[in-house]
Amino acid sequence: MRIALLTEGVHPYAQRAGGGWCRRLVEGLAEHEFQLHLLAGDGGGSGGGGGAGEGPATYGPATYELAMWGRRPAGRGPAAHRRRAYVRAYRELVRALVLPGERGSFASGLYRLAELTRQDGALPAFLASGHAQRVLEREWRAPGADTAAGQPLVRDVLVAGDLLEQCLRPLSAPWYGPGPGRLGAVDLCHVVGGGPAALPALVAKRLHGVPFVVTEHGLHLREQYRSYRSAPYRWPVRALLLSFFRLLTEETYREAAVLTPGSAYDQQWQQRCGADPARTRVVHEGTxxxxxxxxxxxxxxxxxxxxxxxxxxxxxxxxxxxxxxxxxxxxxxxxxxxxxxxxxxxxxxxxxxxxxxxxxxxxxxxxxxxxxxxxxxxxxxxxxxxxxxxxxxxxxxxxxxxxxxxxxxxxxxxxxxxxxxxxxxxxxxxxxxxxxxxxxxxxxxxxxxxxxxxxxxxxxFAVAPVVTAFREIYLELVSHWPAFPAVDGADGGVPRPFARPAEYWVAGAMAEAH
Missing domain, CATH: 3.40.50.2000 (Glycogen Phosphorylase B;)
Incomplete structure (x- = not known):
């Protein structure tokens, strides 16, 4: 089957390296076709544009990189008639971050932004515009907003807006659709590490119906709470960003087909964040x-x-x-x-x-x-x-x-x-x-x-049991998941392995025999 590994590279405050683990998984499951989608620190071999590289020698599969941190990608903002749709979606997202009673609107705002930027790629430029800054400032200073016991200053609005733009960059990655190297052409996604790396998987499930697995060796949300204690931002900015990571984690746990924490201790933390025990399976990190x-x-x-x-x-x-x-x-x-x-x-x-x-x-x-x-x-x-x-x-x-x-x-x-x-x-x-x-x-x-x-x-902690566990998880997941052909049917009718559950082919063979 075709599997997309989604992971994050170097983060300014909470560094997590999943490279060695991903390599062991790819080498142990040679019967599957892997592709690596990496959220890099400030651009990499593909220049942050998301194009295919040859892939590092330790990985083997084709590698696609997106620059997560640093300078905003080049591009124009949305046209005037579309700007209003961006403003409405962004307002919905921001209100979920700062108003306790609006938490439920986080997912709808997030997916609406993903749909808009897929059409014109204007999300990064919009988030850096004065229109987005005014939305953030107005909602952040609204009565009842959670500002961590401190009113946001103008500089807080500018800093938080820039950080949100970087966190939301995966929504505008050129990875969606049914073409080669795109997430619409894979049978499942495997998120390693959680956090922003889960955004492409959430969008792929929304647009193409692709299920995803989440593996966390040390919880991303917990590490963010630890790292932001020493981050060089004022408390309102920290509260806003931690609210984003908390809601993103809850949405990820809600939509994931299977969660594989690295320990029972992490499993308990995931359940505190809303994870379903029935969809959770502890898989220790092999070494x-x-x-x-x-x-x-x-x-x-x-x-x-x-x-x-x-x-x-x-x-x-x-x-x-x-x-x-x-x-x-x-x-x-x-x-x-x-x-x-x-x-x-x-x-x-x-x-x-x-x-x-x-x-x-x-x-x-x-x-x-x-x-x-x-x-x-x-x-x-x-x-x-x-x-x-x-x-x-x-x-x-x-x-x-x-x-x-x-x-x-x-x-x-x-x-x-x-x-x-x-x-x-x-x-x-x-x-x-x-x-x-x-x-x-x-x-x-x-x-x-x-x-x-x-x-x-x-x-x-042997490697072989880990590989065996994920071989079983992949097969079980794809065999039970409903068929998910690409939305626009760009495959041209070419069959893909595991694109339909095994029962589909058995039923077809029986009908043909009669």
Whole structure:
């Protein structure tokens, strides 16, 4: 069957890279014909125009790029007689973003803008025009509008209008229709990452009846809420953009044929955002690291390894305070802290704590390791102390090393570690120190946990089960979905594989036989 992979490239605040995962999926499902539609950062090999490129060597399929961020695409605004239709549709969309009672009009405004720009391609120019800015300012300042406890200034209107234009660019992408490389000619769409990458899938379903699957390894909406906390915009702008992402997420979950979160933890978040449990199936993110050999012999001295970004959310403070208790009972124990500072001043903060606790040479801030495998091999026990644990990737990687793992019981930790490691409450240095001492003093238990963790990670995060899961999802989805020929019939009557459910051909054969 023909499958369009839709994903987003580099985002200014929330970077997500799905390239390696997409490559593994394409290589594992060689029987299908894939094409990659990429929302790039500021243009790419196809110049942001959406044309077909040869595709990066790691992908294989033809690649079509659209510049999401940066300079607005060239083009003229709508004609005067069509401008009124654009204004009405945009007003409907903006009112859904700022007025709590108008949330239901988001989808109709969105699809109306998509229909209008498909006819003349004037949406980017319209959104940058004074007409759109006046609509945004008038509705944003209307009585009852949600402005996050602050009235929008003129500069807020200009900034928010520019950001909305960039978020809505996929509506005017040259990807729709029944021609080669267009979404109307595929059997289904697969959205990887959510967010604006889902816009083309929503439009393709609306225009051509093409169903779509959504895969999220870490929820797009949750990452937007985190990233916009530090975005250089005033609160009214942040509230408006987060409202857009929230409503887009709800519409995506409502229209998706199948949702495949990367963990049960993410599945719960999706259901809080309106996802239907009956259309949700957890598919863990596969990793090629399952074939990596286990770490070798443990170091001669007991060593605790902590790895992660140096920021408050990872709570390296907890590790330092727990290590102080461990060292008091096991003076020979050492602590290795691997990671790069992602919050300014946090590394100095951690060093000040180590100095105050008189940890001396027992703790070493080792920076970024050459590889995660090298970091795990340098320790006796691996410890995670985050206040949240949104992704299973690093936990699974540590378990694949064969080292015993201790983690705070947050996020996906229980789901990933299970009975193959120790879980402790967050922000509890006494409990963490007790868990560390228990494993450092018991070599047999460490070995048992290490082997159990490695086997558990290999079983759950191998690439083959992921490929098998999506092979089944694709076939089940297309076999049950009603026939969806292109709207204008430009195929010329040429049959396409899976363009109709299997029952159609069986019934036809029986009728012909009689």
């Amino acid at each position: 090629e690291a399952v074939g990596r050999e286990a770490a070798g012999v443990e170091p001669e001295q007991p060593v605790l390894v902590w790895a992660g970004a140096l920021e408050p959310g990872r709570d390296a403070d907890l590790m330092l305070h727990a290590y102080a208790r461990v060292r008091a009972e096991l003076p020979g124990a050492r602590l290795l802290v691997y990671g790069e500072e992602s919050a300014p001043g946090y590394l100095d903060h951690c060093k000040a704590i180590a100095e105050r606790l008189e940890l001396g040479e027992g703790v070493r801030f080792a920076g970024l390791p050459e590889s995660t495998a090298q970091a795990w091999a340098a320790g006796t026990v691996v410890v995670f102390t985050g206040l949240t644990q949104r992704s299973p990737r690093l936990l699974a990687d540590a378990m694949l090393s064969g080292r015993a793992v201790i983690s705070t019981e947050v996020g996906v930790a229980r789901e990933v570690v299970g009975p193959s490691g120790l879980l402790v409450p967050p922000r509890d240095p006494a409990a963490l120190a007790g868990a560390c001492l228990a494993l450092l003093r018991d070599e047999e238990r460490r070995a048992r946990f290490g082997l159990a963790g490695r086997l558990r990670a290999q079983e759950r």
